[in-house]
Each structure stands twice: as C-alpha cells, then as structure tokens.
Amino acid sequence: MTENQSRRSFLQNLGVGLGTTAAAFTVPSLVSIPESKSKYEGKKLGIALVGLGSYAKNQLAVGLEQTPNCYLAGIVTGTPSKAEEWMKKYNIPKKNVYNYQTFDQIADNKDIDIVYVVLPNSMHHEYVIRAAKAGKHVMCEKPMANTVKECQEMIKACKDAGVQLGVGYRMHFEPFTKEVIRMSREKVFGNVKFINSNFGFTIGDPTQWRLKKPMAGGGPLMDVGIYCVQGSRYITGKEPLAVTAQFGPITDPTRFKDVEESLSWQFDFPDAVTVNGFTSYKTNIEQLYITYEKGFVQLSPAYSYGPIKGRTSQGELNLPIVHHQANMLEAIAREFLETKMFPSHISGEEGLKDMKYLTAIYEAARTGKKIKLA
Numbered sequence: 001m002t003e004n005q006s007r008r009s010f011l012q013n014l015g016v017g018l019g020t021t022a023a024a025f026t027v028p029s030l031v032s033i034p035e036s037k038s039k040y041e042g043k044k045l046g047i048a049l050v051g052l053g054s055y056a057k058n059q060l061a062v063g064l065e066q067t068p069n070c071y072l073a074g075i076v077t078g079t080p081s082k083a084e085e086w087m088k089k090y091n092i093p094k095k096n097v098y099n100y101q102t103f104d105q106i107a108d109n110k111d112i113d114i115v116y117v118v119l120p121n122s123m124h125h126e127y128v129i130r131a132a133k134a135g136k137h138v139m140c141e142k143p144m145a146n147t148v149k150e151c152q153e154m155i156k157a158c159k160d161a162g163v164q165l166g167v168g169y170r171m172h173f174e175p176f177t178k179e180v181i182r183m184s185r186e187k188v189f190g191n192v193k194f195i196n197s198n199f200g201f202t203i204g205d206p207t208q209w210r211l212k213k214p215m216a217g218g219g220p221l222m223d224v225g226i227y228c229v230q231g232s233r234y235i236t237g238k239e240p241l242a243v244t245a246q247f248g249p250i251t252d253p254t255r256f257k258d259v260e261e262s263l264s265w266q267f268d269f270p271d272a273v274t275v276n277g278f279t280s281y282k283t284n285i286e287q288l289y290i291t292y293e294k295g296f297v298q299l300s301p302a303y304s305y306g307p308i309k310g311r312t313s314q315g316e317l318n319l320p321i322v323h324h325q326a327n328m329l330e331a332i333a334r335e336f337l338e339t340k341m342f343p344s345h346i347s348g349e350e351g352l353k354d355m356k357y358l359t360a361i362y363e364a365a366r367t368g369k370k371i372k373l374a
C-alpha cells in the first residue's frame with residue numbers, strides 16, 4: 001500500500017468521505033467572512049496549484065470544481081505525465097502549466113491570481129517567496145514552513161511584494177468547528193476548563209518525505225499535531241503561556257530514525273485552562289474534547305476531511321457536512337473579492353505563531369523543561 005493510500009484508507013476508516021459533495025456555504029459567526037453584500041458577477045479568481053501530490057489531487061482540485069468564485073487555472077509540477085493528465089482533466093491551457101524551473105514566469109500570467117503551495121514542508125519557504133516575487137497572492141499548506149525564521153521571511157516577502165499570504169487552515173471554515181468556537185466564546189456551558197486534543201494516524205511507506213526531518217521539519221507534530229495546537233487556540237481565542245512535553249517511545253526504529261514517533265504536550269493557557277495534546281504516526285486517533293464549567297463538547301472525528309461528528313452534554317450536534325477544501329477556498333475567494341484581503345484568522349502571522357508553539361513543544365520535550373511562551 002502506498003503512503004497516500006495508507007492515509008486515505010485511515011481517513012476512510014474513520015468515516016471520512018473523500019468525495020463528499022459541497023453543502024451550502026454557511027457563514028461562520030466568529031472565525032468567518034461577512035455575507036456578500038451583493039451577488040458577485042465578475043471574474044472568478046484563478047488558482048494555480050504547486051505540487052500535484054495527494055492533497056492537491058484528491059482534495060484541492062476536487063474542491064475547486066465546486067467553487068463558484070475561484071477555479072483551477074494553472075498547475076506547477078515536476079512530473080510531465082501529471083501535466084498532461086491534469087491539462088486534459090481540468091481543461092488547463094498549456095500556457096498555464098509550469099515546472100519548478102519555469103515557475104517564475106507565472107509573473108506574466110494574468111489568469112493566475114493566487115498560487116497555492118502544496119509541496120513537502122521544506123519547500124514551502126522557497127515557493128511562497130518566489131510566488132510573492134512574481135506578484136501573486138499566496139496560499140501555503142500547513143505547516144507554513146519548517147522553522148520560525150522561514151515563516152518570518154515568507155511574511156516579509158509577501159509584505160514587500162504587497163501580496164496576501166494565507167495558510168490552508170481548513171478547519172476554520174468547517175461548520176462543526178465554527179459552532180464549537182461560537183459555544184466556547186459565548187460561554188454556552190460557562191468558561192473553558194480543560195481541552196484534550198489528539199490527532200494521529202498509522203504511517204505507511206518508510207521511505208516517504210514525511211519521515212525525513214530535512215523535508216518534513218519533524219514528525220507527526222508538524223503534520224497533524226499542528227491541528228491540535230490550532231484547536232486549542234481557536235477554542236480559547238487565547239495564546240498559550242507555557243508548555244511541557246514528552247516524546248513517546250520509539251517502537252519502530254526503521255521508520256522513526258529521523259523524526260518522533262509520538263509526542264504529548266501540556267499547554268498552560270490563561271484563566272487556568274490546561275490543554276493536553278497528543279500526536280502520533282503509530283496510533284489512529286482524532287478528537288477535540290472540551291470541558292466547561294457546566295458541560296462538555298466533543299468532536300470526533302475532529303480534524304480529518306469529514307464528516308466531522310460532534311456531541312455536547314446536551315446531545316448530538318447536527319450541522320451541514322461540507323467539502324472542507326471547497327468550503328475553505330470559496331470563503332477565501334469571497335473575502336478576497338470583497339476586501340482584497342484573505343481572512344485574517346488564516347494569515348501568515350497565524351502560521352508563524354503555530355510554528356513558534358511547535359518549536360517550543362519540541363524544545364520542552366528535548367530538555368524536559370517547562371518552556372515559557374509569554
């Protein structure tokens with residue numbers, strides 16, 4: 001089984017539909033875009049995907065077939081056979097197809113408004129900066145980069161070029177997630193007391209880039225643990241004050257010679273809120289559990305492609321099931337068409353903050369010390 005198949009079968013085992021249809025785009029209350037004031041009838045935004053791997057192919061391209069205000073206008077790939085296949089499948093003209101050597105010529109292409117970097121983590125830094133220098137707005141997959149310094153340089157490059165920079169934090173647009181954020185911020189069950197947030201899966205192919213530190217930046221924390229860090233931030237609406245962390249045991253030295261196999265961490269948040277985080281490449285787990293003064297909320301699955309499921313101490317949550325990537329891309333396109341900006345809650349600055357917290361988690365696990373964050 002290939003790695004992509006392994007990830008997909010894990011998600012499917014969790015009940016994740018890879019071909020779910022887009023439901024109505026509901027407008028979130030807190031981390032969201034405003035309703036369109038009038039129906040937009042201008043040009044659709046043209047998006048170019050950079051790196052035609054599993055996420056670009058199975059999620060983003062599928063989502064872009066369902067978005068009224070943006071579409072797949074171009075591709076950047078190092079694999080000529082993919083270029084041929086995608087041109088046919090998505091009716092992409094040859095002039096909108098680039099490889100990594102010709103990529104900078106995208107500057108002259110008026111069809112492309114947004115470049116979306118979907119490459120291995122270590123390549124985000126270079127391609128976001130090149131896209132910014134080409135004068136294109138940029139979306140970048142998570143984690144934003146491998147280091148804090150890289151994130152800072154990416155933000156600066158986009159600021160200098162006067163282009164928008166966003167991170168593909170799709171959960172910010174997902175209805176169950178938005179509802180839990182609303183309930184937390186509006187204190188429906190009182191104040192948040194404790195959050196337990198876990199995301200892990202069983203990794204396949206031992207040769208893949210996700211297991212190579214120079215390419216991945218780290219192990220499951222960089223790949224999926226970042227969702228738990230994000231989760232604790234969007235639920236509380238606050239930033240962590242300190243962190244302790246522990247690496248789990250290495251049970252598979254072949255796969256985990258370069259990156260961690262699993263990792264647990266504990267964040268202190270303001271108002272005596274504690275967050276327990278866990279991530280793993282050896283355990284299938286996915287939940288966001290929040291206890292409040294007068295009740296609880298649980299999302300599980302909480303972070304994969306859906307359907308997300310949720311319940312509270314008052315019963316099941318029944319909310320629209322959406323195609324995450326279509327939902328996110330359409331929300332970003334609408335916000336941009338109305339304001340010329342990407343939503344601020346998925347900005348490069350947010351990606352940078354997460355990178356600081358991931359770095360601190362690693363430092364805490366390595367040193368055994370509590371790391372102060374504020």
Ligand code: NDP
Nearest residue numbers: 051052053054055056077078079118119120121141142143
């Ligand atoms: P894949 O390995 O499936 O695809 C990466 C693609 O990048 C390759 O297919 C290839 O495309 C291109 N590439 C260029 N150089 C290299 C290289 N040296 N090694 C490997 N690939 C190379 O990765 P994913 O699609 O799973 O992940 C890509 C990014 O998306 C990551 O940052 C990941 O964290 C993120 N992601 C986000 C998800 C989310 O839910 N938000 C889910 C999954 C991934 P080509 O042949 O076209 O050049």
